[in-house]
Amino acid sequence: MELTMVRHRSERGFLAGFAIGSLGGMIGLGGAEFRLPLLVRVFRLRSLEAVILNKATSLIVVSTALLTRSINIPVHSLWSHIDVAFNLLAGSLIGAWWAAGHALTMPRQRLDDLILLVLLCLGILMLGEALHGIGPSAKPLVANPLFRIAFGIAAGLLIGMVAATLGVAGGELLIPTIVLLYGVDIKLAGSLSLVVSLPTMLVGFLRYRSSEAFAVLHQESALFKALTAGSILGAIAGGLMLGLLPSNQLTAGLGLLLLFSAWKTFRHTHSPENQAC
Template structure:
């Protein structure tokens, strides 16, 4: 078994670039950070410990989110995103606090416990994909006025916690929230989720930087650089594919992948117990 902190073999670099590209393409296409698919890869294929994988995942998700938003702009213009700034602020009011607390909880959990939490959250996100992305166009908001404002803050807090625990952008939960709670169009919801995810992830990333496990980024500079490069290539491709691949075909497939990944992570937790 190769050393988890030493990625010098060309095969590992190729896998890092390829994995980053495929996951980045999914993220750019749908409006996600792609971390739910990357996390099992970091834990299973590259053999990183749970917390180290979460931190690496957070770094790669930041790359995907930061590049996916401009790459999607040809289909979802910046002006459309900016016009919905009240929704972004509403969700950020909860997600920033949730990201900070979630990162703190993750650094205190035992390794096997974190694996199991990750597996359960992957299942929950798969369910959110199946149940929350069933709308292809804009609909009526679930709530309005003060109720919508309060629900947005609460939902944002929960998504921020999940984002920090998994090292994800939280788009799988943000997009259903935007579609159902605010009645946003599915494509617009993808870009709005990226706008909310970026500052949320930066807060979680800052909190993780206080933990000693954060040193994993410095120990694996080349691995991080190669996977980041693949991620940028992938988000560019995903942004170009936006509007070409039907959402109703892609999302159920992604949900199945998440369930398979959850099973693999859960089994990994049994070996670590």
């Protein structure tokens, strides 16, 4: 009976990961922000456990995506913009370490409220991008190099905090930042965002190792493997379907879905029966 439940749970995890990965892959995102509400609402994980499992999945998905993109985006193209990555990492590593440590000591209610707020902001950002777009860029938003570095560190700090709090790669924030702030081409910005995301997520992941909730990776190992496999295959499938649907319409739809799923999932702790849990 227990083996049947584990298998059924794994099957649902794979299908969910594939669906989310496919939709995210069609607009160049990993889909981690959509996995988080799913892990809490459907698979009944506690918020911190969901964040940790989501981050572990994101690490593998991002590593795979970086290797895959290297086929079309050569390493020397990234190396010529390595200063952008270092500038953002100067803030994101600190932000990820601080936010992960803060999340460890935060009561569940406050953590849920914070996750809800960040997810709603990301959903609104996706709607804004769908309406106005990012577009290719060739001119940095900030001309003064010193000011640009300062803005980059500040942006990295915020992005690192978001990535650690949600267990996401942060591409939905990194790509617009790299395109607008530094004037980098949007395709190259996608790969640069992965270069920044990987060490940022790794710092947050290592910070979470001191939590008892870290045991979720062992307790839910079958779900973790199935979700990761589905997410990777979905991201590949989504990349192959790129352009099948209008990007702005798909982004808008996913933004609305994120707003709805975040609200339905992380407002649940305000009900009396859930506060008693």
